Structures are given as structure tokens and as C-alpha cells.
Amino acid sequence: MRLLYTLAWWLALPLVLARLWLRGRQEPGYRQHWGERLGFYGRRPTSATDTIWLHAVSVGETRAAEPLIDALLAAWPACRIVLTHMTPTGRATGKSLFARHGARLVQSYLPYDTGAMPARFIRHFAPRICILMETEVWPNLIHQCNRYKVPVVLANARLSQRSLGKAQRLGKLIADAARGITLVAAQTQDDADRVRQLGVRDVVVTGSIKFDVVVPEAVLATGAWLRGAIGTRPVLLCASTREGEEQLILDALGRASLPANALLLIVPRHPQRFDEVEKLIAAQGLAVQRRSGMAQGDAVAAGTQVLLGDSMGEMFAYYAACDCAFVGGSLLPLGGQNLIEPAALGKPVLIGPHTFNFALVTEQAIAAGGAALVADADALMAQAAALLQDPARLAAMGEKALAFASQHRGATPRTIAAIQPLLPA
Numbered sequence: 112m113r114l115l116y117t118l119a120w121w122l123a124l125p126l127v128l129a130r131l132w133l134r135g136r137q138e139p140g141y142r143q144h145w146g147e148r149l150g151f152y153g154r155r156p157t158s159a160t161d162t163i164w165l166h167a168v169s170v171g172e173t174r175a176a177e178p179l180i181d182a183l184l185a186a187w188p189a190c191r192i193v194l195t196h197m198t199p200t201g202r203a204t205g206k207s208l209f210a211r212h213g214a215r216l217v218q219s220y221l222p223y224d225t226g227a228m229p230a231r232f233i234r235h236f237a238p239r240i241c242i243l244m245e246t247e248v249w250p251n252l253i254h255q256c257n258r259y260k261v262p263v264v265l266a267n268a269r270l271s272q273r274s275l276g277k278a279q280r281l282g283k284l285i286a287d288a289a290r291g292i293t294l295v296a297a298q299t300q301d302d303a304d305r306v307r308q309l310g311v312r313d314v315v316v317t318g319s320i321k322f323d324v325v326v327p328e329a330v331l332a333t334g335a336w337l338r339g340a341i342g343t344r345p346v347l348l349c350a351s352t353r354e355g356e357e358q359l360i361l362d363a364l365g366r367a368s369l370p371a372n373a374l375l376l377i378v379p380r381h382p383q384r385f386d387e388v389e390k391l392i393a394a395q396g397l398a399v400q401r402r403s404g405m406a407q408g409d410a411v412a413a414g415t416q417v418l419l420g421d422s423m424g425e426m427f428a429y430y431a432a433c434d435c436a437f438v439g440g441s442l443l444p445l446g447g448q449n450l451i452e453p454a455a456l457g458k459p460v461l462i463g464p465h466t467f468n469f470a471l472v473t474e475q476a477i478a479a480g481g482a483a484l485v486a487d488a489d490a491l492m493a494q495a496a497a498l499l500q501d502p503a504r505l506a507a508m509g510e511k512a513l514a515f516a517s518q519h520r521g522a523t524p525r526t527i528a529a530i531q532p533l534l535p536a
Contacts, residue, residue, distance in 0.1 A: 112284045113250055120225045120251075127223065137383040140199020147220040150228030152235045161190045161535065164238035164261075166221055169201035171449060172244040174426075175267060177208055178323040178523045179242075184215055186527055187534060193236050195221040200382060200423065207424050226251040233259045240533055242266050246274065250284055253291040262293040262533045266526055267320045269298045270305040271446070271467045278309055286310050293533065296526045299471045315529050318522035319472065321451045326427045334431025337402075340410045341418075341432065345373045345499040348433035348458075350426065351380040351448040353440050357388050359488040360442075361395045361417075367492035370499055374411065378420030378429050380439060380448070385421040392417045430456045434505060435498050437461040437491055440468075447473065454481050457513035459505060461485050461494055475519075481512030 128145075135142035146152070163183055167173040173196065180192060194209070194216055196202045202218055209216045222228035229252040241256050242264045243249075256263045270278075278285045289309035296317040297303035303314045338346075347369065349360055357377060364375060379388050385401075392399040400415040402422050411418055420429050430436055430453045441447035441463030450460045450473060460482035466473040476482035485491040498505045 112282065113254065113287065116250055116284055117226045120223065124223065124225070134383075138199055140202065143199070144220050148223055148228075150222040150225075150231035152219070152232070155235055161187070162236050162238045163187065163190050163192045163240055163242065163534070164195070164236065165192055165242045165244070166195045166247055167201060167205070167244045168196060168221075168247055169198040170204045170423075173201045173204045173208065174324065175321045175449075176244050178325065179266060179320050179526060180209065180212075180216070182523050182527050183530075184212060186531070190239070190534075191215045191217065193217045193219060193238065195219050197221055204424055221249075221252075224249040224251045226255065229255040230258070233261060239535065240264060240530070242530070245269055248278075248285065248288050248292075250288040253288045257291045263291060264530055264533065265292055265295040265306075265311075266530075267298060267317075267522070268295050268306060269302045269468070270309075271470065272305065273467055275305045275308060294529060296529050298522075301471060315525075317525040317529060318519060319451065320522045320526060321449055322455070322516060322519040323521070323523040324452070324455070326431075326456065330425065330427045331431055333425060334428035336407065337428055337432040340405065341374060342410070344411075345370050346376055346433040346435075347373060347495045347499065348376045348378070348429055348436045348453075349439060350378045350420075350429060350436055350453070351439040352377060352388075353380055353443065353445050354384065356439055356442045356488075357391050360437075360491070361391060361397070363488035363492045364397075365395065366489060367496060369492065369496045373499060374418055375416065376418045376420055376429060376433060378426065382421070382423060385419065389419055389421075392419065427452060427456070430458055433458060435459045435461065435495050437463075437485075437495070441465050442488060442491070450476055450482060451516055454512040455516040457509040459483070459498055459508035460512055461491055463487070463491070476512065476515050479511055479515035481508060481515040483508075 131141050167176045194205050205218055222232045233255055238261055240262050245267050253263050289311045292311050295306050295311050295314045297306055297314055298319045300316050303316050306314050389399055397416045398414050399417045399419055400412060401419045436453040436458045438448050438450045444465045446468030447466035450462055453460050462482055464486055477484055483494055485494050
């Protein structure tokens with residue numbers, strides 16, 4: 112089965128590269144570092160430093176990996192980390208987050224899963240361990256790690272019932288890959304149970320590392336500046352919105368009873384859609400202003416109805432600047448996004464009905480009183496209007512969100528303890 116998978120990869124590679132080039136028209140980063148994606152890395156480093164390999168596919172996984180990376184470098188001071196990504200935005204986020212570690216952290220793109228390319232990566236960097244964040248399972252990568260005796264860890268792992276079904280339909284290909292994973296550190300007991308059904312032998316429940324993320328002071332300062340630029344206007348943030356959701360939100364805004372001076376702050380999840388979303392806002396006849404056009408000392412114009420968050424690496428700043436946050440990817444059947452970040456900043460959280468990617472944490476946040484489920488965009492606006500016009504209720508819900516986030520911390524040291532036997536003392 113894996114041979115057919117490998118053949119499919121080689122046959123598809125010209126199309127994969129063509130798509131990469133086309134995506135580069137909107138995101139130039141996709142046209143850079145192609146050698147890394149193909150498993151070519153130049154001269155092998157002469158340093159004898161032990162290497163920990165950690166893969167974080169894109170922005171969300173990279174940000175989630177921050178406390179784990181800091182803890183790994185502290186626990187193994189003689190080691191360096193090679194951090195791999197699949198997207199330019201993930202790589203840019205990693206560069207911004209981890210510049211403080213200097214030469215102890217090296218970035219690269221993950222090679223395509225052809226078999227030969229992951230093998231070249233392993234021979235070049237000689238990692239002592241491979242740590243995959245969340246749900247990344249690559250059959251040839253895992254096979255090559257097993258071949259070169261590199262333990263494979265799936266950290267902060269989550270697996271929805273839907274994803275389990277898809278994996279099981281792939282049969283022996285995924286079953287063999289699962290048996291090649293040395294250790295899975297799962298977010299919840301349900302995730303652990305589903306992972307075991309794939310055939311992984313060693314599974315522990317550590318909780319979600321995302322609860323352990325520490326917000327950088329510089330980002331909080333940016334949030335405070337942005338809040339000052341907005342002034343006293345109530346702010347509803349719609350964060351990490353996906354294609355189709357912005358139109359639903361903008362249509363509902365026209366029917367909503369938000370405070371007259373309320374500001375809608377929209378932050379699309381994918382940067383290539385910033386211009387598209389600006390056009391959607393303008394088509395509604397709404398006055399829009401872009402964050403990228405603002406400098407220190409600028410203010411959000413009094414007539415601005417929608418502020419478009421079109422910057423990278425500032426999601427915490429947007430959360431800090433808002434009064435109430437809706438977490439996108441949940442109005443449509445896309446599985447939702449991480450609601451831990453706004454909760455950790457003490458912001459009331461609203462989320463749509465489609466949360467299968469974060470089902471348990473969503474249920475827990477709602478049960479704790481820090482989040483509320485909304486059925487559709489109109490319900491979102493109605494709930495936001497009620498909160499923004501009731502300061503006492505808004506504050507109480509924010510306090511409950513903060514308490515919920517605080518009580519779930521501690522996944523990082525548990526993950527380090529689980530990994531420790533697999534790395535040198």
C-alpha cells in the first residue's frame with residue numbers, strides 16, 4: 112500500500128509544484144526554498160550538536176508549539192531544534208516567535224513525503240527525535256524515521272471522529288504509519304481513545320499545550336495601542352474567519368442591533384484573502400479601514416464601521432483590543448478554531464455550531480460560562496449586542512473565560528516528562 116502511495120506522490124509532484132508556483136502569485140513565500148521541499152539542504156553541518164526535529168505545519172501549530180519549544184531547549188541545553196513547516200505563514204510566524212533563540216533553532220520546509228526526500232532530510236540533520244504537532248501523520252516520513260531509528264512523537268495530538276473515519280478508510284497505509292509512531296501525547300481522553308483505534312501502542316493524555324502559551328509583552332503593548340486608537344467604542348472581533356463566513360457576518364450586521372458606535376473588527380484566517388474581504392466590506396456600503404495602513408499615533412477614524420485586521424502575528428493583539436470575540440471557522444462546517452487564546456486574555460467567547468476540531472475544549476468553555484454557542488450569524492450579532500450593552504455581564508463572562516483557561520494549564524511539563532525517556536539525559 113505504501114508503495115502505491117509513494118508512486119502517487121511522484122506522479123503528482125509536477126502538479127504539486129505547479130500549484131506551489133501559482134499560489135506564489137498571492138503569497139511569494141511559496142516560490143522560495145523549493146530545495147528544502149525536495150529534500151536538498153546543501154552541505155551537511157559540521158556541528159556535533161544533537162538535533163530535536165519538531166514539525167508545525169502552519170501558523171496555529173507553530174504558535175501552539177511555542178511553550179513546548181521553550182521547554183525542550185531548557186530541558187536539553189546541549190541540543191538545537193530544527194523546526195519544519197508546510198506554509199510560508201507558518202515559517203514567518205516561527206521566525207518572529209523564535210528569533211530570541213538564535214542559532215539554537217533552525218527553520219526549514221518539510222520535504223514532500225516521497226520516501227527519498229524525508230530520508231535525505233534525516234541524513235542531513237541527523238535528528239535524535241521527530242515531534243509532529245497535533246494531527247500530522249506522513250507514512251513515508253514515519254517509515255524513514257523507523258528505518259533510521261528516530262523515535263516519532265505526536266505531540267498535542269487531537270483526532271476528531273470524522274478524521275478517525277477518514278484515516279480508517281485508508282486502511283493499511285495509515286495502520287502501518289500509526290504502528291510506527293513511538294508515542295502519542297493526546298490532548299484529551301477521547302483523542303487518546305481514537306488514536307488507539309488506529310493502532311498506536313503508547314498513548315498518554317497530557318492536555319492541550321495551547322493553554323500554556325504565554326502572550327509576549329510586545330504583542331500586548333500592540334493590543335493596548337490598538338485599543339487606544341479605537342477609543343471607547345465597543346469592539347466585536349470576528350477572528351480567523353474563513354471563506355463564506357465574512358459575507359454571513361456582514362449580512363447579519365445590517366440586521367443587528369449593536370450599539371450605534373460599535374466597531375466590527377474582522378481578521379481573516381488566510382492572508383491571501385485580505386483584499387477579497389476588503390472588497391466584500393466595501394460592497395456592503397460599509398466604511399472600512401485596514402490595520403496595515405495604521406502607524407503608531409494613528410487613530411481609527413470615527414466613521415470607520417469595520418476595521419480589517421490584515422497583519423500577521425498580531426492575533427493576540429486583536430484579542431487584547433476587543434471587548435467580545437467570535438472565533439471563526441465555526442459558522443460553516445469547517446470544524447472551528449482555537450478559542451483558548453481569547454479565553455486566556457479574559458475575553459467572552461462566541462462560537463458557531465461547527466466545532467468538531469475542538470469539540471471538548473468548546474464544551475468545557477461553555478460549561479465554565481466563558482463561552483457561548485451561537486446557531487448562526489444573526490444569533491452571533493444578537494448575543495454580541497446583548498453583551499456589549501451589559502458591561503456587568505460582559506465582565507463576568509470574561510472572568511469565567513480567564514478562569515477556564517488558567518485551570519487547564521500544565522500540558523507542557525507533562526509532555527516533556529513523556530518525551531524524556533526518548534532523548535539523551
